[in-house]
Amino acid sequence: MKPLLSMKGATIRFGGLVAVKEVTFDIRPGDLFGLIGPNGAGKTTCFNLITGMYQVSSGEILFGEDCINGARKLPPNKICELGIARTFQxxxxxxxxxxxxxxxxxxxxxxxxxxxxxxxxxxxxxxxxxxxxxxxxxxxxxxxxxxxxxxxxxxxxxxxxxxxxxxxxxxTNPKLILLDEPAAGMNPQESEQLSRTVRRIRDDYGKTVLLIEHDMRFVMNLCERIVVLDHGEEIAFGGPDDIRNNPKVIEAYLGEPV
Ligand SMILES: Nc1ncnc2c1ncn2[C@@H]1O[C@H](COP(=O)(O)OP(=O)(O)O)[C@@H](O)[C@H]1O
Ligand SMILES: [Mg+2]
The missing domain is CATH 3.40.50.300 (P-loop containing nucleotide triphosphate hydrolases)
Known part of the structure; x- marks a missing residue:
């Protein structure tokens, strides 16, 4: 299956800081995809790159066949028109x-x-x-x-x-919907309900979902494929069980429950 969104070595520097470094992953149509990592890992910056708020320093981002950030950089409204919508942290x-x-x-x-x-x-x-x-x-x-x-x-x-x-x-009738910490500040009951709703957005409305979330239970129950960032770099990729047991992930979270 052709990917809907491809991050190909996406990199952005802010002065001396490399906030996102050579991040590469594919999101397939219909994915419930998780992007996780400790604070400051570069997750929101990835969303800002995908939605055209920032220009990559190197690498590129494709939406379907279209380069949306890289050699060609589309403005946010064009990217929205192509079918990417987001929520904000x-x-x-x-x-x-x-x-x-x-x-x-x-x-x-x-x-x-x-x-x-x-x-x-x-x-x-x-x-x-x-x-x-x-x-x-x-x-x-x-x-x-x-x-x-x-x-x-x-x-x-x-x-x-x-x-x-x-x-x-x-x-905005998107093909791909980006959710930045949708469960933040919710109580367990609310986040349980939200989890079911996000699944419906995919199952009943056919949306592809990429979500950032700090609540590990939420991500592990909902997402089928997960990328983990730490200091801008990809340290793990896989299903919830691969991620949960990955020593690099456990170390990155330094004892936070995964
Ligand atoms: N516009 C910016 N200018 C300078 N530094 C930035 C900017 N946006 C993000 N950063 C830095 O990039 C790093 C990653 O930030 P962010 O993507 O917000 O992390 P996360 O969402 O994973 O917590 C942080 O160190 C942050 O301070
Ligand atoms: Mg963030």
């Missing part, structure tokens, strides 16, 4: 807007170069807001936020804000 929602409005805007961001143009061009561009809202409601439903549709994003509890970000990412 630090939640980024429009706090004063309702949950529903946040998701509707997600659909618009896909084809707009900036949030500003998305917001300013929105009214004339929308002929049928109802159709858009119906679609947005469906994504809210998937994330179990139906009853919160008209609540302001900032008034939602933290766990729900995280789920709302995923609904907004879904609204």
């Amino acid at each position: 630090n939640i980024r929602l429009f706090g004063a807007l309702s949950a529903l409005e946040n998701v509707v805007i997600g659909g618009f961001l896909r084809s707009r170069s900036s949030l500003f143009s998305a917001l300013t061009l929105m009214p004339p561009a929308i002929k049928d807001t109802r159709a858009l809202e119906a679609k947005a409601m469906e994504y809210l439903k998937v994330m179990d936020l139906e009853e919160d549709a008209h609540t302001r994003a900032r008034d939602l509890p933290y766990g729900k804000q995280r789920r709302l970000e995923i609904a907004r990412a879904m609204a």
